[in-house]
Amino acid sequence: MKQYLKNTWLGIWTVLVGMRITFKHLFKPAVTIQYPEVKLTLPERERNRLYVNIDDCIGCDQCARACPVSCINVETTKSIPGEDLGTTSNGKKKALWVTNFTIDFAKCCYCQLCVFPCPTECIYMTDVFEFSEYKRSNLLYKFSVFTEEEAVQKKLNFEKFQAEKEAQKAAAAAAPKPAAAEPKTEEKKSE
Amino acid sequence: MYQFIYDLTGNMIISTLVVAVFPLVNVLLVALIGVYLERKVSAWMQDRVGPNRTGPYGLFQTVADFVKMMQKEDAVSNEVDKKLYNIAPVLVFAGSFAAYAAIPFSSKLIGSEAEVGIFYVIAISSLVVAGILMAGWSSNNKYSLLGAMRSAAQIVSYEIPTALVVLSMVMLTGTLSLSKMSEMQTAYFWNWNIFGGAAFALNKFLLIPFMLVGFIIVFISTLAEVNRTPFDIPEAESELVAGYFTEYCGMKWAMFMLSEYGNMFAVSAIVSILFFGGYQSPIGYLGNTIGATWLIPYEQAFWFVAKGWFFILVQMWLRWTLPRLRVDQLMAVCWKYLIPYAFLNLIIIGIISLL
Numbered sequence: 307m308k309q310y311l312k313n314t315w316l317g318i319w320t321v322l323v324g325m326r327i328t329f330k331h332l333f334k335p336a337v338t339i340q341y342p343e344v345k346l347t348l349p350e351r352e353r354n355r356l357y358v359n360i361d362d363c364i365g366c367d368q369c370a371r372a373c374p375v376s377c378i379n380v381e382t383t384k385s386i387p388g389e390d391l392g393t394t395s396n397g398k399k400k401a402l403w404v405t406n407f408t409i410d411f412a413k414c415c416y417c418q419l420c421v422f423p424c425p426t427e428c429i430y431m432t433d434v435f436e437f438s439e440y441k442r443s444n445l446l447y448k449f450s451v452f453t454e455e456e457a458v459q460k461k462l463n464f465e466k467f468q469a470e471k472e473a474q475k476a477a478a479a480a481a482p483k484p485a486a487a488e489p490k491t492e493e494k495k496s497e
Numbered sequence: 498m499y500q501f502i503y504d505l506t507g508n509m510i511i512s513t514l515v516v517a518v519f520p521l522v523n524v525l526l527v528a529l530i531g532v533y534l535e536r537k538v539s540a541w542m543q544d545r546v547g548p549n550r551t552g553p554y555g556l557f558q559t560v561a562d563f564v565k566m567m568q569k570e571d572a573v574s575n576e577v578d579k580k581l582y583n584i585a586p587v588l589v590f591a592g593s594f595a596a597y598a599a600i601p602f603s604s605k606l607i608g609s610e611a612e613v614g615i616f617y618v619i620a621i622s623s624l625v626v627a628g629i630l631m632a633g634w635s636s637n638n639k640y641s642l643l644g645a646m647r648s649a650a651q652i653v654s655y656e657i658p659t660a661l662v663v664l665s666m667v668m669l670t671g672t673l674s675l676s677k678m679s680e681m682q683t684a685y686f687w688n689w690n691i692f693g694g695a696a697f698a699l700n701k702f703l704l705i706p707f708m709l710v711g712f713i714i715v716f717i718s719t720l721a722e723v724n725r726t727p728f729d730i731p732e733a734e735s736e737l738v739a740g741y742f743t744e745y746c747g748m749k750w751a752m753f754m755l756s757e758y759g760n761m762f763a764v765s766a767i768v769s770i771l772f773f774g775g776y777q778s779p780i781g782y783l784g785n786t787i788g789a790t791w792l793i794p795y796e797q798a799f800w801f802v803a804k805g806w807f808f809i810l811v812q813m814w815l816r817w818t819l820p821r822l823r824v825d826q827l828m829a830v831c832w833k834y835l836i837p838y839a840f841l842n843l844i845i846i847g848i849i850s851l852l
Binding site: 313314317318321324325327328329331332333334335336337338340 | 538540541542543544545546713814815817818819830834838
């Protein structure tokens, strides 16, 4: 009988305790973060989408070599003397035309290994992490500013220069010291 | 109600229509606002936000749900017993909706002033059990059958404490009519049955603790009768998919949902009529104060709906507080605790009312 009354009391009392707790929570502000409108600040060393500041890129290919999944593709063409490529922001002289620089984010594993070897710190992580696409091909990001024709043109220029140099060398071997600057000026005109 | 509307409009057709449609509109509104509030209350209690995308504060969430439900294909699996399967939701809804015929929304807004109001309500809501069993059995699905069986056992058991408490209230008031019961608790809140009724005597103060016990018993057992958490083992989402309406979809499913919310309000209404003065205002009527007696029925309707919503909110509060009872616990609560207490309460109230 005593146990019976105790059970009854316990039943009612525990329900009231529970109700008090839920009633308190009724007036607590929600802990939900309304995601698309409100975003949590990301941690300091977050690893998200890469970005390449192509103006600073010297085309050294070190990032591509560091990449464990080979998602970076760098194509370069040597410049010919007289072409001014400018300098990078930390004062290095650029010597290569970066004709093609693509990163395939479908492959990228966000390991950040490409970031450390870069001598000009032009490849780095951004805070963009929402870039899903319907097509996998859309994840192939192109960072170089060259169009395909321009890239081909640069290549042809270099080959032409190389051929002329060869020809010059051959001529120099045949008849020593003719005007060495001649092909160079021509190049400048064509530029 | 018919006479009241007829006096207002002077048109038989309009008044008949209003009388027929008014409770239906009430049930629909209860379901519409109830589902929204259920989500919001549960969200707030769990420190969440709840629906907030459809309209301001997510107010149109239930409307959107309703539109979605209307569009759904009425898929019926091959192996179901088609006749019973199709009748079941209608029967369940009819059972819960028919109870509204005897519920007095105010002294004027009452479908039928039947002398046996409370008896009728208890009898007609038993129809729901038949509907639920039908739905469970005809679905040809073990979860549905399990849910239906549990539901039948539960509802039939919990009708006993309800009936015992109702009986004690009938003994006290000496009437079965719901409108008379509400009328007796007129004027201020200390005349409500929970505070011992209108008669000012020694009885009144002796009755108060036993009224409280009676109220707790009837609230718990009606909660079980409408299959709400913590007594929702017939539905038990986490173990029985959706219980007896697992196989239903679209509007048929909506009928079950509608009847659940209709039941919630009906049960709240019965509790408030038995113990909390029904449509009576707790603080007197504005209509009496300013001398506009025509205002009183509307005020009464307001108080009635407010009390109904208060108890619906308490039901939601309980739902998001307590975990579901196991089947044996459920039966133990009913047979070992509620029924003995209800019996004792019945006897004591009987003796006090004889004094």
